[in-house]
Amino acid sequence: MNVFNRSRSGKILGGIAVVGVSALFLAGCSGGGGSESSSDAPDAGGELALKIGTALPQTGNLAFLGPPEEAGVLFAQSQINDVSADTGLTLDVVFGDSGDTDNKAYETEIPRLLGENVSAIIGAASSGTSLQFIDQVVGAGVIQFSPANTSDAFTTYEDNDLYFRTAPSDVLQGEVLGNLIAEDGNQTLGLLVLNDSYGTGLAKYITESFEAAGGEVVAAPTYNTGDTTFDAQISELLAADPDAIALITFEEVKTILPSLFGAFPAEDLYFVDGNLAQFGEEFPAGSLTGAKGTFPGTSVDDLAAFTTDLNDFWVSEGNDELTEYTYGAESYDATILIALASLAAGSTDGVEIAAKLQEVSGGSGDGEKCTTYADCAEIILGGGTADYDGISGPITFDEVGDPTEATIGIYQFGEDNRYSAYEG
Known part of the structure; x- marks a missing residue:
């Protein structure tokens, strides 16, 4: 696989884009939230009963991302609790549905999760959905931690220092895809x-x-969440006769694509993280051959060992096999980081955990590298500072809870309507 190095000239060299992003983020506000029990330092002999919730898409236009994201959280929980006798920290997870801005599942789910006295809520996947309840969550002194939000709106959002994400801003994906x-x-x-x-x-x-x-955007029709017909938008696009079409959608793409098949060359279609999926037999063989797409995170090919373990664990818990893995690693890392920050704070209070998240991600710059929860916990309980490098990447939060390093995967569809890493 080739590597795309970000530069002012914007040359694409293929495969994976590895980019440092701290210069792209503005200084903003992020900070505080609460639950129970507090102390000044972690205590190996103490007990921390940490409880978090999830508001991930079990329904709505990103429901296809729900299983890998929930699998990532559950897999991390199992590893955290496997060593609870050594660390003193146990993790309980209350699962909930974010839905989307059409079905509004979050309107009942967020109050339910907050009523469970959680210290953090992982979710939503959709930036637009997260923005519907972020004030409610951080206003309750609870961390909101998304594995998939990419909107740049969160970088400067007034969030009481309680919002974090393991996915990079759309500034990066937009640059790579453009x-x-x-x-x-x-x-x-x-x-x-x-x-x-x-x-x-x-x-x-x-x-x-x-x-x-040097290019020109010749048409950019929009649609709203909940729309079910897209004839007008597709007609506008085709009338503009562009060389390429980029589909910035969620699961609605499954309704959109059949109208483009035969009317527009598949190799000139481009997908994004919100709709890049292993479509397989959902469409006739060869329908998407040559189409490309991007999504943030380490290449699915490079994550082969993790995704195998994740799927095996998920199935062992009585679930159907995973068909998608997007943001599974980011959800896993979010859960590990929250637990490590709780250990470092010696607390299950949301505000105090949030105050340690930058440190355990390596953002303080003086930690000892570690790549598993058990190893990082050992460093913390030994009086040191852990710097967790995750499955999804180094992470390393800045002062507003954004990752300062990121990879953007570039993928291409084959004859089987399944994507793999683009070799360039």
Whole structure:
């Protein structure tokens, strides 16, 4: 697999984009939240009963991401509790549904989770959905930690220092995808855009990157969550006769694509993290051959060992086999980081845990590298500072809870309508 190095010229060299992102994020506010029990330092002989909730998409237009994300949380919980006799910390997880901005499952689920006295809530996957309840969560002194939010709105959001994410801002994915489309020789681009903070934000950065490379966006129709017909938007795109089309959507893409098959070359279609899926037999063989897409995170090929273990564990818990793995590693890492921060704080209070999250991610710059919960916990309980490098990447939070390092995977569909790493 080739490596794409981010530079001002925006050249795409293929496969994985490894980018340092701290320069792209503005200084902003992030901070405090609460639950129970507090002390100044971790105590190996003490007991910490940590409880977190999840507001991940069991329903709605990102429901296909729910299983890998919940699997990541559950897998991390099992490893945390496997060594609870040594660490003194046990983790309880209350699972909930974020839904989306159409079905609004979060309106009943978030109060239910907060009523369980959780210290943190992992979710939502959708940036637009997270923005519907972030004030409610951080206002209760509880951490909101998303494995998948990419909207740049969160970087400067007034969140009481209680919002964190293991996915990078759309500034990065937009730059990588816009450059990829240009490097493929396309001079004009059409965008089909979900009208929420994720869709419009990502469209903005794709446009900026593509136009900086000399291209022109010739059409960018939008649609709203809950829409079921897209004829007008597709007609507008095709009438503009673009060289390429980027689909900035969620699961609605399954309804959109059949109208493009035969009307637009598959190899000139581009996907994003919200809709890049292993479609397989959902569409006729060869329907997507040559189409490309991006999503943040370590390459699924490089995560082969983790995804095998994740799937085996998930199935052993009585669930169906996973068909998608997007954001599973980020959900796993989010759970591990919350537990490590709780250990470092010697507390299950949300505000105190949040105050340690940057430190245990390596953001303080003076920690000892470790890659498993058990090893990091041993460092903390020995009086040291742990610097957790996760399955999804180094993470390393800045002062606003954004990761300062990230990878953007570039993928391409084959004849079987399944994607694999793009070799360039």
